[in-house]
Structures are given as structure tokens and as C-alpha cells.
Amino acid sequence: MTEILTPSHVSLKASLPKRAWQESLKNAIRSGRELCRRLDLAPELCAPEAEDDFPVFVSEEFLSRISPGNPSDPLLRQVLGTSQELSTEGLLDPVDDEAAVRGNGILQKYSGRVLLITTGACAIHCRYCFRRHYPYQSSQLGKTAIQTWLNYIAKDPTIEEVILSGGDPLSVVDETWQEFAAGLNQIPHVQRLRVHTRFPVVIPSRVDSKLLDWLTNLKAAVYLVLHINHAQEMDRSVREMFATLRRAGITLLNQAVLLRGVNDTLQMQADLCRMLINDQVIPYYLHQLDPVRGAMHFQVEDEKARSIIQELRTQLPGYAIPQLVQEVAKQPSKTPL
Ligand SMILES: *Cc1c(COP(=O)(O)O)cnc(C)c1O
Ligand code: SF4
Numbered sequence: 001m002t003e004i005l006t007p008s009h010v011s012l013k014a015s016l017p018k019r020a021w022q023e024s025l026k027n028a029i030r031s032g033r034e035l036c037r038r039l040d041l042a043p044e045l046c047a048p049e050a051e052d053d054f055p056v057f058v059s060e061e062f063l064s065r066i067s068p069g070n071p072s073d074p075l076l077r078q079v080l081g082t083s084q085e086l087s088t089e090g091l092l093d094p095v096d097d098e099a100a101v102r103g104n105g106i107l108q109k110y111s112g113r114v115l116l117i118t119t120g121a122c123a124i125h126c127r128y129c130f131r132r133h134y135p136y137q138s139s140q141l142g143k144t145a146i147q148t149w150l151n152y153i154a155k156d157p158t159i160e161e162v163i164l165s166g167g168d169p170l171s172v173v174d175e176t177w178q179e180f181a182a183g184l185n186q187i188p189h190v191q192r193l194r195v196h197t198r199f200p201v202v203i204p205s206r207v208d209s210k211l212l213d214w215l216t217n218l219k220a221a222v223y224l225v226l227h228i229n230h231a232q233e234m235d236r237s238v239r240e241m242f243a244t245l246r247r248a249g250i251t252l253l254n255q256a257v258l259l260r261g262v263n264d265t266l267q268m269q270a271d272l273c274r275m276l277i278n279d280q281v282i283p284y285y286l287h288q289l290d291p292v293r294g295a296m297h298f299q300v301e302d303e304k305a306r307s308i309i310q311e312l313r314t315q316l317p318g319y320a321i322p323q324l325v326q327e328v329a330k331q332p333s334k335t336p337l
């Protein structure tokens with residue numbers, strides 16, 4: 001049956017069909033129990049207590065890349081809340097973001113770059129996230145936020161680069177970004193826009209014509225920093241999405257987090273980096289885990305991290321080797337290990 005009549009009191013906007021990526025968000029899996037059921041795993045594997053302050057959230061697209069029946073799957077480990085998270089080891093704000101807040105989600109720690117916490121919403125909940133305890137309520141995006149950011153950026157000629165972060169900035173609809181992009185185009189000192197996002201990988205349909213519209217209309221050079229931790233996250237739909245972004249002239253970088261039981265072997269890092277460069281995605285950073293409470297079981301020793309990178313150099317070209325870094329509070333850059 002087709003419904004073609006729209007009641008007059010329903011606004012046109014509300015009656016617009018949801019875009020594919022918004023449907024994917026709506027249909028995402030929201031509990032460890034459901035995740036275990038879908039993957040033929042024992043329900044005892046999940047710990048509902050771990051989900052109290054940070055719920056499970058996984059798209060069907062990401063789920064389809066997880067092997068059923070394997071409790072050690074490297075993708076599963078990134079998203080399933082387990083009893084290991086109940087440890088009280090670790091910090092709530094490990095990178096001291098609070099100290100760098102300039103109001104309205106504006107963070108400025110490093111010279112020439114301003115980072116905007118644009119939203120708390122994400123396409124996926126990563127159990128190791130260093131912002132899992134971040135007070136997002138105090139930085140919600142609205143029209144006023146956009147204007148505040150543009151004013152802040154316009155007033156400081158040393159800001160060459162604007163970084164959209166979050167949460168995931170691509171949780172925000174393109175109409176809002178279109179407006180922001182138009183504002184940025186009026187500020188001559190902004191040379192680069194960087195978008196840090198997991199959306200394209202977790203829900204590849206996020207890369208659609210509306211997104212490409214505002215990205216390609218920017219005067220600034222556009223860098224998209226993806227976040228892929230394991231080669232298994234890249235299926236055919238992800239690789240097609242890379243090609244679409246490349247054709248639009250967008251430079252693709254990747255950052256990963258070194259995670260015990262997920263990607264902490266030479267083989268896994270080599271597979272990840274090789275697959276990335278085969279698709280012209282440059283491995284940018286490999287982050288040592290920020291010591292956030294609830295994620296300490298993912299920590300890898302510095303010695304092991306360094307030796308993986310050293311070995312990697314003997315296998316792959318120089319541009320395939322990510323910089324191994326740690327974020328140290330109050331430092332003027334990420335700290336190489
Ligand atoms: C990580 C980070 C950046 C970006 O650092 P790069 O080394 O340029 O990638 C910028 N601002 C803040 C607040 C950050 O945490
Ligand atoms: S997508 Fe990024 S901000 Fe969101 S939960 Fe994962 S690591 Fe954290």
C-alpha cells in the first residue's frame with residue numbers, strides 16, 4: 001500500500017523519508033543480550049551492569065562483519081560490554097579535556113588547530129572510548145552552537161584548521177553542516193577542515209550525495225580521519241565508500257587504538273595497514289589506550305607497542321607505518337612513544 005496523502009498539520013520536514021543511514025541508526029542493536037543472541041553466543045558473555053552508563057550500540061552493517069559463535073572476535077570485543085568493565089581502575093577524564101574547554105564544546109590544546117565536540121551521539125559505542133564519561137550534555141549542538149563556533153574561529157587568525165569531533169560529527173544532519181560550511185567559507189584563515197568519524201565504516205550509507213555536497217563545496221582542504229582498528233572491519237561496502245570519497249577529492253587518513261585482544265599482534269597490524277594503503281587510506285596514528293575507567297583490560301604495554309611498530313617497518317613502506325602516540329595531559333601535541 002502506498003500512502004501519498006500527507007495531513008496538512010504534518011510539516012513537510014517531518015514527512016520526509018528518513019535517509020538510509022538514519023534508518024540504520026534506528027535499527028541498531030542496543031543490548032549485549034540481543035548481540036549475543038544474534039551471534040549465537042552464550043548470554044553469560046555479556047554484563048548488563050556494564051551497559052548502565054554506556055549502553056551497547058552496534059549497527060547491522062558492523063554486526064554482519066562479526067563471525068558468529070566466536071567470543072574472541074576482534075570486532076565483537078570492541079562493542080560487547082563484559083564484566084571486565086566493572087573494574088574501578090583508571091580515570092574518568094584521562095586526557096584532561098575539561099582543562100582545555102573554551103565553552104560550547106570548543107577544545108583548543110594545540111597550536112593552529114581547534115577541535116569541536118559537536119555531539120555526544122555516535123554510530124557505534126566502542127567499549128574503550130576515552131570519552132565514555134565525557135559530560136556531553138554541556139555541549140549540545142544547535143544553531144546557536146554553530147554561530148558561536150564560527151565567531152570564535154573568525155576572531156582568531158591563528159586557527160588554520162578546524163577539527164570536527166565528538167561523539168561522531170556525522171551523527172549531525174547535513175543541513176546543519178551545510179550551514180557551518182558556508183560560514184567557514186567566509187573565514188579566509190581556515191585552510192583545512194578535518195572530520196574525525198567512525199560513521200563511514202560503521203554505516204557506509206552515511207557517505208551519500210548530501211554529505212558530499214557540503215564537503216566538496218568547502219574552500220578548505222578536507223581530511224577525513226577514519227577509525228578502523230582491524231582489517232575485518234573493511235568489507236566490500238566500506239571499500240566502495242573509500243572510492244566514492246577519493247573521487248570527491250577527500251584525503252583519507254586512519255587512526256586506530258592499540259587494543260589487547262583486538263589488534264595487538266604484528267600480523268594484525270600489518271594486515272590492517274596493508275589493507276588501508278591498498279585503498280589509499282594513510283595510517284596516521286596508532287594510539288596507546290587512554291587509561292579510562294572501564295577499559296583498562298584493553299591496555300597493551302609500551303614495550304610491546306614499540307616492538308610491533310619496529311617490526312612493521314621491516315615489512316611495509318614507510319607511509320604505511322602509523323605514528324605510535326599517547327595523549328599526555330597538558331602536552332602541546334600528541335606524544336610519540
Ligand atoms: C588530538 C587532538 C587534536 C589533533 O591533533 P593532531 O596531532 O593534529 O592530529 C587537536 N586538538 C585536540 C584537543 C586533540 O585532542
Ligand atoms: S565512535 Fe569515537 S567517540 Fe564514539 S564511542 Fe567510538 S571511539 Fe568513542
